[in-house]
Amino acid sequence: xxxxxxxxxxxxxxxxxxxxxxxxxxxxxxxxxxxxxxxxxxxxxxxxxxxxxxxxxxxxxxxxxxxxxxxxxxxxxxxxxxxxxxxxxxxxxxxxxxxxxxxxxxxxxxxxxxxxxxxxxxxxxxxxxxxxxxxxxxxxxxxxxxxxxxxxxxxxxxxxxxxxxxxxxxxxxxxxxxxxxxxxxxxxxxxxxxxxxxxxxxxxxxxxxxxxxxxxxxxxxxxxxxxxxxxxxxxxxxxxxxxxxxxxxxxxxxxxxxxxxxxxxxxxxxxxxxxxxxxxxxxxxxxxxxxxxx
Amino acid sequence: xxxxxxxxxxxxxxxxxxxxxxxxxxxxxxxxxxxxxxxxxxxxxxxxxxxxxxxxxxxxxxxxxxxxxxxxxxxxxxxxxxxxxxxxxxxxxxxxxxxxxxxxxxxxxxxxxxxxxxxxxxxxxxxxxxxxxxxxxxxxxxxxxxxxxxxxxxxxxxxxxxxxxxxxxxxxxxxxxxxxxxxxxxxxxxxxxxxxxxxxxxxxxxxxxxxxxxxxxxxxxxxxxxxxxxxxxxxxxxxxxxxxxxxxxxxxxxxxxxxxxxxxxxxxxxxxxxxxxxxxxxxxxxxxxxxxxxxxxxxxxxxxxxxxxxxxxxxxxxxxxxxxxxxxxxxxxxxxxxxxxxxxxxxxxxxxxxxxxxxxxxxxxxxxxxxxxxxxxxxxxxxxxxxxxxxxxxxxxxxxxxxxxxxxxx
Numbered sequence: 001x002x003x004x005x006x007x008x009x010x011x012x013x014x015x016x017x018x019x020x021x022x023x024x025x026x027x028x029x030x031x032x033x034x035x036x037x038x039x040x041x042x043x044x045x046x047x048x049x050x051x052x053x054x055x056x057x058x059x060x061x062x063x064x065x066x067x068x069x070x071x072x073x074x075x076x077x078x079x080x081x082x083x084x085x086x087x088x089x090x091x092x093x094x095x096x097x098x099x100x101x102x103x104x105x106x107x108x109x110x111x112x113x114x115x116x117x118x119x120x121x122x123x124x125x126x127x128x129x130x131x132x133x134x135x136x137x138x139x140x141x142x143x144x145x146x147x148x149x150x151x152x153x154x155x156x157x158x159x160x161x162x163x164x165x166x167x168x169x170x171x172x173x174x175x176x177x178x179x180x181x182x183x184x185x186x187x188x189x190x191x192x193x194x195x196x197x198x199x200x201x202x203x204x205x206x207x208x209x210x211x212x213x214x215x216x217x218x219x220x221x222x223x224x225x226x227x228x229x230x231x232x233x234x235x236x237x238x239x240x241x242x243x244x245x246x247x248x249x250x251x252x253x254x255x256x257x258x259x260x261x262x263x264x265x266x267x268x269x270x271x272x273x274x275x276x277x278x279x280x281x282x283x284x285x286x287x288x289x290x291x292x293x294x
Numbered sequence: 295x296x297x298x299x300x301x302x303x304x305x306x307x308x309x310x311x312x313x314x315x316x317x318x319x320x321x322x323x324x325x326x327x328x329x330x331x332x333x334x335x336x337x338x339x340x341x342x343x344x345x346x347x348x349x350x351x352x353x354x355x356x357x358x359x360x361x362x363x364x365x366x367x368x369x370x371x372x373x374x375x376x377x378x379x380x381x382x383x384x385x386x387x388x389x390x391x392x393x394x395x396x397x398x399x400x401x402x403x404x405x406x407x408x409x410x411x412x413x414x415x416x417x418x419x420x421x422x423x424x425x426x427x428x429x430x431x432x433x434x435x436x437x438x439x440x441x442x443x444x445x446x447x448x449x450x451x452x453x454x455x456x457x458x459x460x461x462x463x464x465x466x467x468x469x470x471x472x473x474x475x476x477x478x479x480x481x482x483x484x485x486x487x488x489x490x491x492x493x494x495x496x497x498x499x500x501x502x503x504x505x506x507x508x509x510x511x512x513x514x515x516x517x518x519x520x521x522x523x524x525x526x527x528x529x530x531x532x533x534x535x536x537x538x539x540x541x542x543x544x545x546x547x548x549x550x551x552x553x554x555x556x557x558x559x560x561x562x563x564x565x566x567x568x569x570x571x572x573x574x575x576x577x578x579x580x581x582x583x584x585x586x587x588x589x590x591x592x593x594x595x596x597x598x599x600x601x602x603x604x605x606x607x608x609x610x611x612x613x614x615x616x617x618x619x620x621x622x623x624x625x626x627x628x629x630x631x632x633x634x635x636x637x638x639x640x641x642x643x644x645x646x647x648x649x650x651x652x653x654x655x656x657x658x659x660x661x662x663x664x665x666x667x668x669x670x671x672x673x674x675x676x677x678x679x680x681x682x683x684x685x686x687x688x689x690x691x692x693x694x695x696x697x698x699x700x701x702x703x704x
Contacts (some may be wrong), residue, residue, distance in 0.1 A: 003541050010533040055586055116364035118554040120586035129565065140565055213530035214561060215554055223527050258534045264495050264523040 002136035007259040008252065013143035015251020016150050017209050021228030022235065022243035023153055024201035030238035031174045031194045034092065037099040038079060040225015041106035042199050046072045046206025047216050048114055051121055061124035068203040076199025077192055084195075085188065103222075110218035121214040124207055142212045149208060153201065154244050161240075166193055174238075234274050236287025245285060352395045353388075353650050355380070355639060356415040357449075357632065358408055358435070359427030361400035368628045372427045372449050373398040374621050375629030378613065379636035389643045392650050394636075401426055405434035412438055420444070421654055422643075422661075424635045427628065429453040436462055443655040445662075447638060449631035452576070454502070457684035461658050463665060464685055465631045465638065465674065466600060469499050472575045473506030475690035476548065476598050481514025483703070485596075486571060488519045490544030492535050492559065494551045495523035503550035503575055519544050524555075532559045536566060546571040553581035560591045571596065573692075579627060582698060589698045600674035601630035602693045602702045610673055627674070634672035638680075641668040 021043060028036045046068040054064030083102050087095050127141030161167035169190045172180040181187050209224055210216055228247065235246025253273055258266040277285065357376055359369025380396040388394055397418050399411035408431030412423070423439055423446040426432045432451035439446045440459040447463040448456060454468045467475055480486065489511060494500035504521065511518055519542040522535035536559070539547060547563075547570050549556050556578055563569065571594065574581075578597040582589050603614050603624045613633060617625040645664040648657050670678045675688030693700040 003537060006537050007534055010531070010537070013533075014531050051586070117585065120557055120584050120588075122586055122588075138566065213558060215530065215558060217554075224530075254528070255531075255534050259538060262523075263535055263538075264525070267525065267527055 002133055003259075005133070005137050007255050009137065009139055009143065011252035011255035012147065012248055013140070013212065013251070014255060015231075015248035016143065016146040017205070017212055017224065017247075018228045018231045018250055019150050019244045019247025020146065020153065020201070020205040020208060021224055022232040022247045023150075023157065023240065024198045024205060025225075025229055026232040026235070026237055026240060026243040027157065027201070028194055028198040029232070030240075031170045032084075032191050033174070034084065034095045035099060035229070036195075036198065037096070037225070037229075038102040038106055039198070039202055040221035040223075040228070041103050041110075042072050042076060042079075042202040042221070043206035043209060043225065044110060044216075044218065044221035045075060045106065046203035047121065047210040047220055048110065049203070050124060050207050050210070051119060051216055054124060055122045061126075064124060065204070065207050068207055069200050072199045072203035072206070073196045076195040076202070080192055080195040085191075088188075107218045107222065114218065116218070118215050118217040121210040121216045123211040123214060125211050140212075142208070146208045146212060149204060150244055150247075153204070154240060157197075157240055160197075166190070170194060230271070230274055233284055234277060236284030239284070239286040239288065242284055242286030249285075351650070352393045353421055353643070354395045354397060354419045355422045355424060355636065356397040356399070356418070356420045357424035357426070358399045358401040358411040358415065358431070359425065360403035361398075363402045365403045365428060367626070368450065369400065369403070369427050371626050371628035372424070372632040374617065375449075375625060375632035376424055376636055378616050378620065378629075379633045383636065383640055389640050390647060390649060396636075401428075401431050403428040403431055405431050407431070408435050409438055416442070421650065421657060422639055423447075424449060424632060424639070426451060429456065432456050443658045445639075445654075445658040447635050449635045450628050452499070460662065460684070462684055463638070463680060465635050466576070466627075466686070467598075467690070468685060469502045470506040471685065472598060473503035473508075473550065474510040476503070476550070476573065476575060477507045477510035477514050477516060479598060479690045479692055480546065480548075480573060481511070481516055485573070486546035487515065487517055488543055488545045489516050490519055490539030490542060490547045490570070491521040492532060492539070492547065492549055492551075493521070493523055494525065494529065494555070496525040496527070497551065499577065500551040504548075507548060507550065529555050530558060531562075533562050533566065536563050536568065539570075540566070540568050544570055546573055549574045549578065552577040553579070553584060557581060557584055557587050557591070560595070561588075564591055569594075573597065576627070582695065582700075589695075592695045593697075595695045596692050596703065597695075598690055598692050599627050599700075600688075600691055601625075601627040602691070602700050604700065605702050609671070613673055630673040634670065634674050634678070637672055638668070638670055638678075641670055 025039050049068040049071045050064040053059050053067045054061045079102055083098050084095060087098060123142060125141050125145045127145065129141055130139040132139065161170060169185045172183065172185055173187055173190045177187055231246040231250045232243045234250055235242030250270060254266050254270050257269040261269060357372055359372045360366050361369045361373065376396055380394050383389060384393050397415055399414050401408035401411040408426050412435050423444050425448060426435055427450055429451045432448050433453060433456060436456060436459050440461055443461055446461055447465060449465045452466060452469045454470055456462060457464050491504055493504040508518055520539045522538055524532065524535065549559060549572055556574060560572065574595065574597040576599060579599055581592050614625060617629060642661045642664050645668055646660040648660050665680045666682060672678055678686055678688040681687055692703045694703055
């Protein structure tokens with residue numbers, strides 16, 4: 001029994017990292033209607049920024065996290081301005097290919113700047129792990145912080161979108177770009193703000209990812225990025241609570257199948273579940289059905 | 295018009311040969327170490343006169359490896375280890391009375407550049423080849439050496455297929471052999487009987503070692519209580535695998551993969567509060583140099599490695615002292631492998647009685663039959679012999695990490 005709970009907690013721990021990445025994915029998709037495949041690599045940049053500020057320069061970890069948020073926000077806005085904005089009217093396929101290009105660009109730039117050797121990240125979270133059930137089950141501080149951050153971000157984002165003017169503008173842009181322009185909403189500015197927030201979330205995700213799984217290389221963000229994208233689709237892309245639920249469910253399925261079915265097949269099982277969910281519910285768990293006007 | 299063409303061609307050929315001379319002079323210069331400065335000067339002037347190949351005074355032995363890039367540490371170690379062996383051999387009168395010239399080219403651990411580097415060495419009169427340092431580039435160069443029938447011994451290329459060609463030998467254990475040797479070592483030293491394994495099922499190196507380990511474990515009376523896989527796509531979370539092995543009662547966990555992932559395994563086991571013995575292969579070498587890694591987590595970690603700089607035999611101590619004097623650092627296993635390679639060539643060359651005026655192919659034909667007869671006491675093992683397949687036959691050695699440094703287990 002205690003093993004089962006351990007597996008479950010490991011799953012939630014992994015899932016909450018996916019969830020926090022998926023939040024950024026789903027937010028950008030929901031509003032800009034584009035898949036930002038460079039999201040995973042912005043996470044990597046966030047990780048490296050924290051690593052250099054906190055571990056190499058020896059500043060407090062809070063400064064490191066703040067530095068990562070600033071750097072990633074700036075990076076997100078710059079990428080949007082240079083790579084995506086000129087393609088606003090282009091087909092979504094061109095934007096998708098550009099996003100993949102940006103992703104490769106960031107990975108290779110990181111190889112040049114940070115070098116090819118893997119670095120060991122020092123966790124920025126200094127909370128002792130929690131011992132449950134007479135010490136047979138431990139929950140690490142990183143896991144607790146990740147889940148907590150996930151919930152705070154979820155609530156914060158929902159409030160931001162529903163309560164603020166910018167948030168309402170985002171909703172309007174997401175529903176109909178043309179009509180939003182006619183209503184006097186600055187679409188470009190709104191999308192830029194979306195990227196800024198999405199990239200700031202990526203920075204936080206990067207710090208939490210690297211704290212939980214402390215290695216850092218130029219491809220650190222790539223695989224979690226893809227898994228988180230799957231989580232976002234699983235939960236219903238564009239839906240903020242969906243991203244969180246999708247991420248955590250994905251993490252749990254992955255770990256339980258690793259524990260009870262086969263450690264080799266766990267990824268295959270995760271994707272099989274995704275296919276089944278999408279067959280039954282094509283918009284994902286929490287996705288809204290969008291009516292196409294003819 | 296024809297005449298003009300002829301002239302241009304001649305000019306081009308002259309220019310090319312001059313260029314070749316230039317480059318060989320240059321590399322001879324860069325090889326120059328403080329210790330061998332005088333010798334290298336004369337070599338350089340010889341090379342500048344051109345046609346070093348036909349010079350009957352020296353054996354030309356060369357190697358390639360990454361001297362730049364992320365694996366530069368390996369190539370430089372091979373270059374330096376080889377240089378020390380050559381200096382010693384020359385000081386002791388050379389091979390069959392002929393001096394040895396050691397040349398080395400950078401291949402950046404890249405397949406194409408390795409072939410180019412090998413060709414550059416041939417232009418400098420290469421007669422026997424100690425290379426390449428890394429497995430991938432080695433696989434690319436082997437067809438070339440096979441074609442030339444050039445005698446080749448790789449210090450550190452571990453992929454099994456490298457020695458398929460009959461002109462190619464290997465100084466280190468092959469990937470699959472590491473699995474067998476690890477099981478042998480654990481069994482013979484009675485480290486544990488209940489073994490858990492975590493391996494990378496998407497990597498031939500890791501799964502190859504695991505399969506051979508599992509096969510040999512049965513012969514050694516070891517019980518594999520759990521074998522958990524991971525793949526390149528999910529190589530950060532090992533908590534579930536560790537929990538399963540813990541529940542299965544593993545006393546020792548075998549980790550046949552690279553140190554980057556291993557550092558996570560150690561960290562996550564520590565978080566769980568589980569401290570079994572951990573045992574790794576050559577991929578584990580480097581864990582202490584991982585930037586930012588808390589080396590206290592690696593305390594007690596054992597790894598199979600052919601060489602440990604703290605061994606107390608005279609040979610190792612002299613080598614380490616000389617290496618530190620010349621290059622200012624403690625030699626690693628790559629340097630030791632390269633050093634042994636040169637002595638293998640010396641032993642085989644003396645057994646076969648070859649001379650520098652023989653052709654490359656004749657040399658190789660003369661060396662092949664004696665390779666299975668020689669026996670070497672080297673840095674990486676006592677009584678090293680070679681099998682028909684070109685593989686070394688030597689006892690496995692292991693080190694344990696104590697106070698943040700390798701310590702011999704014997």
